[in-house]
Amino acid sequence: MKTVKIGGVPEHFNLPWYLTLKNGEYKAEDINLRWHDYYDGTGAMCKGLRNGDIDIAVILTEGIIKDIIEGNPSKIVQTFVQSPLIWGIHVGHESKYNTIDDLKGTKAAISRYGSGSHLMAYINAENNQWDLEKDLHFEVIKNLNGAIEGLTNGIADYFMWEKFTTKPIVDEGVFRRVGECPSPWPCFVIAVSDQFIENSESDLKTILDIINNTTKDFKAIPSIDKTIANRYEQQLEDVQEWLSITEWSQKALSESIVSKIQKELLALQIIPKTVDYPSLVHRVL
Known part of the structure; x- marks a missing residue:
């Protein structure tokens, strides 16, 4: 069984990952997906990708774009949450x-x-x-x-x-x-180390197929609002408001959005330069 290490913030956005892990959906495909909570957020996950501590990160869009431009050997493979944070x-x-x-x-x-x-x-x-x-x-x-x-x-x-x-x-x-x-763009993307893409793209496609199958119908899961409220100790009305404004995605981050984000980060002097689309995004076939 192939072991794959993934990281993300321990927040309600990532409940679809917890549900698919709990259901054993990756193990059914001979993948041992190991989730690691990153309480310190984006910067810590960027470091984890660089060091090989994780193969995949569910990470803030602007943070990983900045870090790839600064040398993180990883690529964005798709948008995870389409709506702004x-x-x-x-x-x-x-x-x-x-x-x-x-x-x-x-x-x-x-x-x-x-x-x-x-x-x-x-x-x-x-x-x-x-x-x-x-x-x-x-x-x-x-x-x-x-x-x-x-x-x-x-x-x-x-x-x-x-x-x-x-x-x-x-x-x-x-x-x-x-x-x-x-945030003036989609908030979360799925980023993957170049090494994992090169060596395990078929496993990556399997993982993405499983999570995308869950996120596309996530809001229709019976009593999902109550599940989130209980698991993350939130008020039910807050969860319902959050669900009403949050949209997951199963698609690649578009070239126009990548260009917009880079222009904004460059104008703010957060990045030293812009790079071409393939330097940041890998489309899984």
Whole structure:
């Protein structure tokens, strides 16, 4: 049986992977798919792909594009979630800041440089016409627990993370959400190391066929809203809102979207150059 290592954030977006693993669908195809939770997010997964700790990552689009351009020997093989990610902009409950405008020039908590929380701080700054050199400052806090500590203790001033993942922390009165910032492109893609593509493309196709078969009918699974609410300790109405705005995909990331993302990242000086489509995307046949 072929062992394949895959990583992703332990969030509701990735429940289809959990369900297919629980059902033994990969083992039925002689594939031992081993899931690894990455609490530290995109930057940690990029490192995992580079080091060979994982073969596949379910990862933020802008983060993996940046890292491939910087030398990560991997390719995007398809879009996983087509809809934008809704990033909540959070402050500590006792913070003196109440609006996004108040945060201009303050310190953003980020999981690591090159992470989604880092890159989206630039998108938010651009949306609000901030000076990208003068008005952005960062404090590395590693993960969500680090952000809770950092914002509560005043080490950093605000933190951007997926809105529905952080909603329970807002409900508990630890964070306050002062705004939102949707990603201007499909939020999650499936990225695969070049070595795995070269050596195991048939296994990769099998894995993609299984997960795509589940995501295309995911919302129709009976009581899926209750399953998500229980597993991820969220309010049922929050899960229902999230499901209403979230769309999975079974298709390749288009050339036009890749071009748009690169232009945006280049304008923000997040990437040093743009590259051609085949350098970033591999279409599995």
